Amino acid sequence: MERPSGRTFTPRESVCPFCGVGCGVQYDPATGAARGWRGPVNTRGEVCPKGVAAFDVVDHEERLTRPLVREDDELVPATWEAALDRVATAFADALAVHGPESLAFFASSNCTNEENYLLAKLARALGTNTVDNCARLCHSSTVAAMRERFGAGAMTNTLVDIRETDALLVWGANPAVNHPIIFRSYLLPAIRDGATLIHVDPRETETTRVATHHLPVRPGYDIPLTNAMAAVVVEEGLTDETFLADRVSNVEAFRAFAEGVDVAATAELAGVDPDTLREAARAYAGADRAAMLTGMGTSQHHCGTDTVHALLNLALLTGNVGKRGAGVNPLRGQNNVQGAGDVGALPDVLPGYRRVTDPDARREVAAVWGFDPPAEPGLTEVEATHEFGESVHVAYVLGENPLVTEPNADRVREQFARLDCLVVQDLFLTETARVADVVLPGSAWAERGGTVTNTDRQVLRMRPNGDPPGDARRDLDILCAVGRRLTDLPFDYDGPEAVFEELRRVTPLYAGMSYDGIGTGSQRWPFPEGTSEGLAVLHRDRFASGRRRADLRIVDHVDPADGVDDDHLVLTTGRVLEHFNSGALTRRSGILVRLRPADALQIHPDDAADRGIADGDRVAVESARGAVTATADLTPAIRRGTVFSTFHFADPLVNRLTGDALDPVSRIPEYKHSAVRVAPADEGGP
Numbered sequence: 001m002e003r004p005s006g007r008t009f010t011p012r013e014s015v016c017p018f019c020g021v022g023c024g025v026q027y028d029p030a031t032g033a034a035r036g037w038r039g040p041v042n043t044r045g046e047v048c049p050k051g052v053a054a055f056d057v058v059d060h061e062e063r064l065t066r067p068l069v070r071e072d073d074e075l076v077p078a079t080w081e082a083a084l085d086r087v088a089t090a091f092a093d094a095l096a097v098h099g100p101e102s103l104a105f106f107a108s109s110n111c112t113n114e115e116n117y118l119l120a121k122l123a124r125a126l127g128t129n130t131v132d133n134c135a136r137l138c139h140s141s142t143v144a145a146m147r148e149r150f151g152a153g154a155m156t157n158t159l160v161d162i163r164e165t166d167a168l169l170v171w172g173a174n175p176a177v178n179h180p181i182i183f184r185s186y187l188l189p190a191i192r193d194g195a196t197l198i199h200v201d202p203r204e205t206e207t208t209r210v211a212t213h214h215l216p217v218r219p220g221y222d223i224p225l226t227n228a229m230a231a232v233v234v235e236e237g238l239t240d241e242t243f244l245a246d247r248v249s250n251v252e253a254f255r256a257f258a259e260g261v262d263v264a265a266t267a268e269l270a271g272v273d274p275d276t277l278r279e280a281a282r283a284y285a286g287a288d289r290a291a292m293l294t295g296m297g298t299s300q301h302h303c304g305t306d307t308v309h310a311l312l313n314l315a316l317l318t319g320n321v322g323k324r325g326a327g328v329n330p331l332r333g334q335n336n337v338q339g340a341g342d343v344g345a346l347p348d349v350l351p352g353y354r355r356v357t358d359p360d361a362r363r364e365v366a367a368v369w370g371f372d373p374p375a376e377p378g379l380t381e382v383e384a385t386h387e388f389g390e391s392v393h394v395a396y397v398l399g400e401n402p403l404v405t406e407p408n409a410d411r412v413r414e415q416f417a418r419l420d421c422l423v424v425q426d427l428f429l430t431e432t433a434r435v436a437d438v439v440l441p442g443s444a445w446a447e448r449g450g451t452v453t454n455t456d457r458q459v460l461r462m463r464p465n466g467d468p469p470g471d472a473r474r475d476l477d478i479l480c481a482v483g484r485r486l487t488d489l490p491f492d493y494d495g496p497e498a499v500f501e502e503l504r505r506v507t508p509l510y511a512g513m514s515y516d517g518i519g520t521g522s523q524r525w526p527f528p529e530g531t532s533e534g535l536a537v538l539h540r541d542r543f544a545s546g547r548r549r550a551d552l553r554i555v556d557h558v559d560p561a562d563g564v565d566d567d568h569l570v571l572t573t574g575r576v577l578e579h580f581n582s583g584a585l586t587r588r589s590g591i592l593v594r595l596r597p598a599d600a601l602q603i604h605p606d607d608a609a610d611r612g613i614a615d616g617d618r619v620a621v622e623s624a625r626g627a628v629t630a631t632a633d634l635t636p637a638i639r640r641g642t643v644f645s646t647f648h649f650a651d652p653l654v655n656r657l658t659g660d661a662l663d664p665v666s667r668i669p670e671y672k673h674s675a676v677r678v679a680p681a682d683e684g685g686p
Contacts, residue, residue, distance in 0.1 A: 005059035012463040013037055013520050015452055017110060017445035018050040018580045020332030021181050022454030024520075025051050027446065027465045040458055040522040041159065041181065048180040049578060056589040057444060058466070062428055064441035065470025075429075075439060080471070080481075086438050087396075088485040090421035091126070094394040100127030100374070104384040104392045107133035107345035108399035109334035110581075111475060112450030112462060114499035116336070117343040117351065118479045118491070119398055123378075125371055125487045129347045129356050130378030130392070133340040134400055134581070137381065138296050140666040141304030142330045143341065147353065149312050149553070151545025154338060155456045156327030156538045157291065158524070159186045164325035167196045167287035169280075171311065172222070172297020172672075173331050176206035177577045179455075182331070183207070187293075196287065198280045200225065201297060202572055203602070203644055204637040213280040216639045218271030219572045220301060220560035220673035225270035226310035227555065229281040230254075231261035233317050238285035240319025247549055248316050254552035269557070271639065285318045289325035296333065296574070300671040302661040303558040310555040317552070322539040332455040334581060335445075339453030342510070342525070343503060347378035351507040365506050370489065380667040382406060382660060389418025396423045396482075399442065399475070403431040404650055405581065407658040407669040410626045425478055427585070431650050441472035448474055450496035451518065457534070458522035459513060561661035562624070562675035564641075569607060571623070571657055571674040573647045583648030599652050601630035602644040603678065608634050611679055618681040621645075623674050626656030629681050643678060647671075 009027040016023040016034075024039020025047055034054040036047040067083035068075040078086075094102045105123040107116045116133065123131040135143070143153030150156070162168075163186055175183040191197055191210055199211035200222075208214050217225050233239055234255055244251050267274040284290050292315055298307055312328060320326040332338050344351035354361035356377055366372045378384075384392050385406060395416075406412045416422060416435055424436040433439050446465040453459050468474060473481075476496055483491030493499045497515045504510050511529040524534030526544070542548055564570055579586045601619060613619055615634040620627060621643070630645060630652055638644055645654045661670045 005061070007059045007466060007469065009055070009446065009466040012465050013039070014446060014462045014465060015039070015335060015460050016047060016051045016054060017335050017585070018054070019179055020335060020337055020455035021179050022335060022452065022458060022460050023047050023051055023181055025054055027055060040460060041454060042185065044185070046181060046185070050580060050586060053586075053589040055446065057427070057585045058446045059469070063469055063472070064426065064428060064439065065472050067441060067471070068439040070437045075434075075436070080473075083438050083440060084481060084485050087423050087482060090394050090423070090437070091486050094420060095126065098393055101130065101391060102393040103128050103130065104379065104395040105131040106381060106395065106397040106400050106402065107131055107340055109134050109337040109340050110399045111336065111340070112448060112452055112496065113336065113339040113343050113459070113503065114450040114496040115398070115475045115479060116340045116345040117499060117503050118476065118483065119396070120343065120345045121369065122479065122483050122486065124373040125369070125483070125489055127374055128378055129374050129376065130384055131345055132347050132381040132384065133345045134334070134381070134405060135337045135341050135346075136668060137405060137671075138333050138337065139299050139330050140668045141299040141301070141663050142294060142308050144305045144666040145308035145312060146328065149309065149550050150539055150543045151547070152538055153341070153353070155329040156321060157324065157329055158456050158536045161324040161537060162186055162291045162329065163190050165190050165195050165287070165289050165291040166325065167198065167284050167290040169198045169200070169284050169290060169292045170207060171200040171292065171294050172299070173293055173295025174201065174205040174207045174574065175293065175331060178295070178333070178575050179331050180577065196283045198283055202639045202642050213276060213283060215272045215276060215280055218639070219570045219642055221270040221557070222298065222301070222307045223303065223310050223555055223557045224266045225272060225277070226307070226314060227258070227261050227557075228263045228266040228270065228277055229284070230313050230317060231258045231263050231266070232278050232281035233285045233314070234258040235263070236282065238282065239317050243319030244317070247322070248552060249549045250551040250553070254313070254554060257554045284314065289323060290318060290320045291326050292320070292328045294328070294330050297572070297672055300668060301673065302561050302663050302670040304663045304668050305665040306555045306558065309553045313552050313555070316550060322537065322541070324537055327537070329456070335454070336452040338455060338457065339451070339459070342453055343507065347380055351503065352509045368502065368505050382662060382669055383667060385412055385415050388415040393420040395419055396425070397432055398425045401430045401432045401581075403435070404583070404653060404655065405647070407655055407671060408625045408660040409653050409655040411660070425475065440478050441468070441470070442475040442478060443468045443472065448476070450476065451500060453525070457524045459510065459518055459525065460522050461515065461518050461520070560673040561659055561670050562673055564675045567677055568675040569603070569678055570642045571621070571676045572642060572644055572672045573654055573658065574644065575648065576646050579646065579648035581648070583650070587649065598649040599630045600633040600645065601678070602633045602635050602638045604638050604640045604642070605634045605636060606640055607643070608632060613678070613680055620679050620681045621657060621676050623657040623659075623676045625659065628652035628654060628656055643676065
């Protein structure tokens with residue numbers, strides 16, 4: 001069947017661009033849509049609604065097909081030569097006047113390992129470590145805590161072995177909606193085989209429907225809840241004493257701390273019933289094998305790193321590390337969030353998570369690159385945005401839409417306007433591209449080759465099903481052209497495989513991999529040189545840090561940055577099945593856009609009644625940072641005192657409301673707790 005655009009595609013095995021599961025998809029000539037193939041993760045070939053609609057974005061009529069440059073405050077078509085000249089001039093001027101720290105690079109979890117690797121290499125070649133990706137906005141606190149305690153910031157286990165678990169503790173995640181293939185193919189089978197599901201979330205969601213225990217935690221109070229559960233484990237003798245003696249340090253100090261926790265009072269602070277909390281703690285600690293799965297409800301707090309540290313305590317106390325069916329397993333949100341970090345698109349690490357401050361790591365990388373990478377960590381994404389117009393003057397944004405995804409969006413727009421030059425490489429004239437000085441039309445998921453790394457560390461190959469439209473180019477080719485313009489390095493690669501071969505040489509985690517070895521399957525890191533396969537379960541005998549023991553960490557509660565009084569409700573944000581990230585791609589799908597209203601604000605009926613709000617009313621939602629108008633969706637599924645909205649839409653732009661208080665370690669913003677006032681729209685507001 002021919003696509004409406006008239007474009008033709010060749011079915012080749014590739015990877016779905018939506019979420020971190022890594023389902024295999026390809027073009028189906030019979031339907032003109034995408035279909036699944038029996039990939040390494042979706043082994044039965046199933047895909048979710050986003051996967052079915054994946055080709056809608058590839059040949060959408062709004063695709064950018066020519067470079068654009070700003071003239072007289074308007075974006076006008078230009079040749080590639082003129083556009084690249086504009087980029088080269090802007091970067092050269094900034095370097096000459098302000099030095100390398102005046103440059104910022106935003107990598108993309110929507111792009112391949114090879115593309116992210118080249119952008120990060122380009123940043124370092126120009127003398128700056130200010131390169132980051134949107135993992136900063138979702139799981140950076142998880143990575144920070146797990147890397148510090150365990151030595152690796154990734155899933156400790158595999159999706160396959162989680163099927164063998166006896167208990168699932170799903171904390172701050174809704175995999176039934178956000179990772180549907182993981183939920184249906186891995187979690188539900190475990191539950192049907194008798195595993196207990198404990199769900200921690202302020203809302204009752206599709207995941208909650210199959211849970212034995214639901215703990216509707218008060219947003220921002222995960223640490224008290226975790227500490228109370230740890231206290232129950234210690235009090236009731238549910239610790240794994242053999243594991244503690246052999247693999248854990250600081251045990252007695254933590255016991256003393258846990259014994260001092262008032263479970264009932266701490267449960268009340270966290271907003272959960274003490275008896276339900278005790279039952280959930282017993283279910284997790286009493287299981288032979290218990291697997292923890294975490295989401296952005298865990299990480300997106302200005303104390304997010306401490307929240308994850310508190311969760312790691314639970315896993316260590318109960319011996320649920322280093323064995324099948326157990327572990328701590330962050331569920332990644334985009335299809336290459338894991339890989340973008342693996343290959344060094346972060347301001348403090350080189351490929352393979354080796355710190356930029358490590359002289360041995362820099363020396364080894366320099367031997368391959370031919371230049372010395374800078375030694376001082378750069379700015380994170382949000383920190384860089386805050387410095388626009390001050391220390392940062394030029395920015396390059398690859399395949400991301402920060403004007404929608406970053407918190408305190410009104411401030412973000414003001415900051416972007418302060419740049420001397422903004423370069424955006426993307427598929428569409430997104431909200432961010434509209435304010436750019438140069439727009440470079442890149443390639444969609446079905447037009448690129450390369451690799452991505454999914455949520456359980458599997459490196460998978462993408463293959464092009466077609467070519468970019470018009471004068472658009474593949475992202476890898478654009479980055480090579482920019483690299484040649486901005487540096488005296490060759491930046492000549494004969495396709496993504498050549499980049500991957502170089503990437504392997506500077507990334508010990510990937511060193512033993514090969515394109516042929518991945519094939520239509522996968523290879524999992526860590527895969528050291530000279531080994532026959534990657535390691536499935538991490539931390540079996542030693543932690544990835546090389547240490548035999550990990551410490552129990554005493555973690556105290558930190559109040560959310562936004563104070564809440566009787567006039568305020570707490571806004572928390574999340575996703576829906578049909579949409580992805582900022583919605584820049586899925587909002588253009590003819591199938592998905594009709595499935596659910598964009599502006600629904602879930603609110604408890606009692607909170608609505610207190611404010612004179614009926615179901616379906618237009619409401620004004622206002623925080624200290626901005627205001628939007630939404631449609632009230634009354635439901636008892638949300639806890640009292642809390643409202644929920646998605647962040648996929650530019651209208652309403654919910655991130656106008658969210659705060660940019662940052663975690664002191666990971667520098668992640670606090671998306672999950674914003675104090676808002678909600679009132680009928682006719683009583684004032686936006």
